[in-house]
Amino acid sequence: GAVVSQHPSWVICKSGTSVKIECRSLDFQATTMFWYRQFPKQSLMLMATSNEGSKATYEQGVEKDKFLINHASLTLSTLTVTSAHPEDSSFYICSARDSSLSWGREASQPQHFGDGTRLSIL
């Protein structure tokens, strides 16, 4: 089945540092990937839609300069949390769908999720 690999799985760092999270689709191509944020015992909140070769689309209230997204290839998207602070501590999850399918089939496909990154800012 389709696999999404997310790295690292756990990060602990000091306030003010920048942290990069990678999301890779291992056995399919994804022109679009999605980044979610999840607080403890809460739902997934969509942060942004990452588009290969173009700018990401951010949800309302998400700071573009804070959460930098780069989707440089059909299998890799990165999320960089810049100048991280304790309030950025959260569980970040990426997701993707197989974009090699026709749009009708692609639309009905489930999103495949990475295992998430636990970010802790001290």
Add this chain to the structure above:
Amino acid sequence: AQSVAQPEDQVNVAEGNPLTVKCTYSVSGNPYLFWYVQYPNRGLQFLLKYITGDNLVKGSYGFEAEFNKSQTSFHLKKPSALVSDSALYFCAVRDIPSEAGTALIFGKGTTLSVSS
């Protein structure tokens, strides 16, 4: 805008008993509906989906869900619960299903606890 609601924060069942996790949806067109399960500190695993066709959808690990258009519901069910089914369950709807590239919108999640 599309949305899903999971009215229960927690569902408790005894092992061997049937379980139901509720979900209702609100969409402007035909819904694309999904159920996912999440174990602690892990990503989401796909269980099943409804796109079109039979209202009863069967998925992974013995789970099934029934699509009810009149009640705008998509409840997750399993005839006999296992302790290993204990996890966080999310119902999701595809936003603007006629357009490719749009993300899933999730309900708040329901914690299922199965006791032995």
